[in-house]
Amino acid sequence: MPDYAVRDIGLAPGGRLKIQWVQEHMPVLNAIRKEFSKELPFKGIKVALSIHLEAKTAYLAEVIKAAGAEVAVTGSNPLSTQDDVAAGLITAGIKVFAWHNASDAEYRGHLLSVLDSHPQVIIDDGGDLVNLLHTERANQAPEVIGGCEETTTGVRRLVNLEREGKLLFPMMAVNNARCKFLFDNRYGTGESVWSAIMRTTNLVVAGKTVVVLGYGWCGKGVAMRARGLGAHVIVCEVDPIRALEALMEGFQVMGSEEAAANGDIFITVTGCRDTLEKRHFKLMRDGAILANAGHFDVEINKEHLGSLAERISVARQNVEQFLLADGRRIYLIAAGRLVNLAAGDGHPVEIMDMSFGIQALSARYIREKGNSLAKKLYPIPEEIDQLVAELKLKSQAITIDSLDEKQKAYLGEWQ
Template identity: 75%
Template sequence: MPDYIVRDINLAPAGRLKIDWVRAHMPVLNAIREEFERERPFQGLRVALSIHLEAKTAYLAEVIRAGGADLAVTGSNPLSTQDDVAAALAAAGMKVYAWYNATSREYKDHLLHVLDCRPQIIIDDGGDLVNLLHTVRREQAAEVIGGCEETTTGVRRLEALNREGKLLFPMLAVNDAFCKFLFDNRYGTGESALSAIMRTTNLVVAGKDVVVMGYGWCGKGVAMRAGGLGARVIVCEVDPVRAIEACMDGYRVMSSEEAAGVGDIFVTVTGCRDVLGRRHFTRMKDGAILANAGHFDVEINKQELAGLAQSHSQARQNIEQYSLPDGRRIYLLAEGRLVNLAAGDGHPAEIMDMSFGIQALSARYIKDNAGAMDKKLYRVPELIDRRVASLKLKSLGIEIDRLTSDQQSYLNDWQQ
């Protein structure tokens, strides 16, 4: 029997077109793929991926496989898997266990199918594979030589394990690499989140009050893109330093309860839970639009929203309407899940080219240093960051200066 679980294998040709399109726009991964095909660094190794299963991540999977890996792939969010892309990977002979709109039970079963392959390296996005390897599949952890984590939420979960000394294998915090958070989190999230909101609602952003909940790198990107589209941007923060930064970047900064009565569009991007709840919903305007750009669907308290509503209906694809007793309507996009993937195609290919270059080289670093790393969370080595940046510059036809030997001596000599 075929070793895959996908919605419809006949969708594979459409998925292949998507993968081939992004491949043509990912020169960093293409260069790494050529290297992997020559050197086969993962030959004989089992690798598991839990990722947002769309075209760009599918191409990352193909690059890892080109390095010789025995690969198993699943999704990292029930609404971000694209069935045609999953089918395309399965048709190419890859182990794939994922489909769009999986139930909680199906989603967990797909993760467990990937772990049935007994991976030695994991590439995680959100920390679900790591969580299972520290709970229900703890006996498998000894086989894992290490792994990489893609996103802020997953890194936070790893940091908690690391603080408690409970991490069972080394992990690289890919999210914290410079080429990840400076470009993917800022430019990728900003563009893809606003693109998904506009495509889903078919409404203009210009002239509206857009409330950005959280001013980390992702929040900076959302605020920047919303402002560029002509919105009046409001930022809500719990960190006083970030709040001052947002103020000096030209945005209005206020408490979330004050912003609740002002905003037309709300975008949560904190990685925390209950960022918007009952105390906010009771203050919102008629027609307020809620979107989440964080990894898990916990930032907007859907239970409290449903509890306030007199009725709940589908207003449009990926838009739920909650009608309150006083006649106000509040709209929730993509069930409060990651809007740029659950209601869009995710970050642009050129942005993910760098992030997935970091992922691919980090996976190789784990393999090359197997047995030499402690069971803890590591930063991505600076050499990997610089190599990805150099490959990206080369693909853009950009040359930069180099320090002369005298300049290097000057910078490294404390006596000068």
């Protein structure tokens, strides 16, 4: 098969600059790359990645290649692929099948092109590669040693597969590692969502009422950053424990219909469909802004919003205006897709350095242990989590205390 399908290979020089920039700011991945280059843990192994194809993920792919792998890459969201980065990866000897704003058919075709490489290790973001390996390409599943999943959404899909007894190879829940969700989901999502919204709209956040729907780790980050920007923050939840947590962290908590009538900016972070739908849109103020920070574009019901509109137009790049019959305007950012990547560059480099450190080390773990593992979803070993944290602290010249033998013995006692 051809080695790539991208919009314009001529964009490669700009993509290389972006990749080189993130490389200079990812000390954890650089340390892992140095080790991998010596040990070549993936020598002779084919690795497939479905990722938000931008500079940070591109560098992860290069680290895996430096470990001896034959690497094929595609995007995990039609709007998050950056065409210059995709082209730049090709010059590093990596097979790339992705372009920005792919149609549904093109996106699916790119996923299948990556699977045509017959990968033995999978690195997935959202679960689309794994889904194909359990449906249309289930015949290839016996070739797969195992894989890693980056996201909350992808891990949920794997949990469901495992519960039904249908998981065909072992997978690692990268999203559930402490060095992932405590930093990536909270600080990464919180910062990148707001940088994307502010850059896309050029509107102030201070003084506005922000409604955050969902108070998992990503929602916590979005709410925290909104408050730091001077917004009044309302949190909506279906989990009573999370709702109480939001309340005791100083946020106003209410039902989504009540919030719909009070918000200026709405951000969905639930991982569930129809978080905002017709009953909410009918109550919103003129000028309400909607953005989704979940993996799939199902949290804001675009069909419902479109059915209420007399006219849909482009307000500015990446912002659609829905003019309702009563004259109210509702604005949707990035077509309801993952806003921090569809309208921005994603999480800060230093944050993804830790997440992708977990990914790279977990992929090596699967390569080395996968053939002896049951077809289950596995947590990230504590030693991988600890190593990534230690590498990050070391890169910032920070040392911390350690327990002495007496303290360890004390903590191990029960009397």
